[in-house]
Amino acid sequence: DVKVTQSSRYLVKRTGEKVFLECVQDMDHENMFWYRQDPGLGLRLIYFSYDVKMKEKGDIPEGYSVSREKKERFSLILESTSTNQTSMYLCASSSTPLAGEYRSGRNEQFFGPGTRLTVL
Amino acid sequence: KQEVTQIPAALSVPEGENLVLNCSFTDSAIYNLQWFRQDPGKGLTSLLLIQSSQREQTSGRLNASLDKSSGRSTLYIAASQPGDSATYLCAVNPGSNYKLTFGKGTLLTVNP
Numbered sequence: 310d311v312k313v314t315q316s317s318r319y320l321v322k323r324t325g326e327k328v329f330l331e332c333v334q335d336m337d338h339e340n341m342f343w344y345r346q347d348p349g350l351g352l353r354l355i356y357f358s359y360d361v362k363m364k365e366k367g368d369i370p371e372g373y374s375v376s377r378e379k380k381e382r383f384s385l386i387l388e389s390t391s392t393n394q395t396s397m398y399l400c401a402s403s404s405t406p407l408a409g410e411y412r413s414g415r416n417e418q419f420f421g422p423g424t425r426l427t428v429l
Numbered sequence: 430k431q432e433v434t435q436i437p438a439a440l441s442v443p444e445g446e447n448l449v450l451n452c453s454f455t456d457s458a459i460y461n462l463q464w465f466r467q468d469p470g471k472g473l474t475s476l477l478l479i480q481s482s483q484r485e486q487t488s489g490r491l492n493a494s495l496d497k498s499s500g501r502s503t504l505y506i507a508a509s510q511p512g513d514s515a516t517y518l519c520a521v522n523p524g525s526n527y528k529l530t531f532g533k534g535t536l537l538t539v540n541p
Contacts (some may be wrong), residue, residue: 354528397470399473405527418463418522418527
């Protein structure tokens with residue numbers, strides 16, 4: 310059974326604190342993603358990684374960094390939290406189709422349970 | 430830039446009704462389209478994925494269709510139940526880098 314887990318369901322932090330959010334997938338997927346979800350704004354991509362030690366900025370990378378030292382693990386780092394980073398953070402993973410499968414349209418994205426971060 | 434719109438934003442129906450949720454997208458050059466369900470305070474659960482070459486996919490009481498040329502997808506839910514109450518999101522995958530573009534969702538309430 311497909312599984313993406315996130316290190317915490319709820320976190321409360323004070324402004325200026327450093328936060329690590331960890332995501333682990335057990336499907337041997339190449340691609341991993343970090344999103345944030347806010348009312349009225351929907352899901353927005355923060356960063357994604359398509360291989361170990363590889364990363365690309367998403368739509369809203371400011372104030373965040375990421376780390377991917379192992380294939381199964383993708384961490385989101387908030388170096389100095391601010392109140393506008395209060396949000397639901399969602400991690401996801403997907404596979405990269407094999408060369409012959411590219412046109413198949415597969416590579417379903419699977420999500421973790423989310424971490425609700427509140428910054429006071 | 431791809432934009433995804435879901436209408437209506439909220440829908441309330443009595444139990445047992447068949448219903449359709451709509452998703453439209455502006456760029457028809459897509460790799461696939463995925464429908465998700467999200468319960469309050471939870472993550473997203475993948476319901477159906479339609480590949481660009483497909484017209485529809487079915488899973489139990491759910492049927493999703495895709496019309497790339499008109500930039501539309503629909504999610505049909507048959508014989509709705511209170512347990513179907515959730516937010517339903519559609520997401521388009523452009524293919525080149527697997528980044529999804531999401532709609533803002535339809536909040537469905539099924540009343541007993």
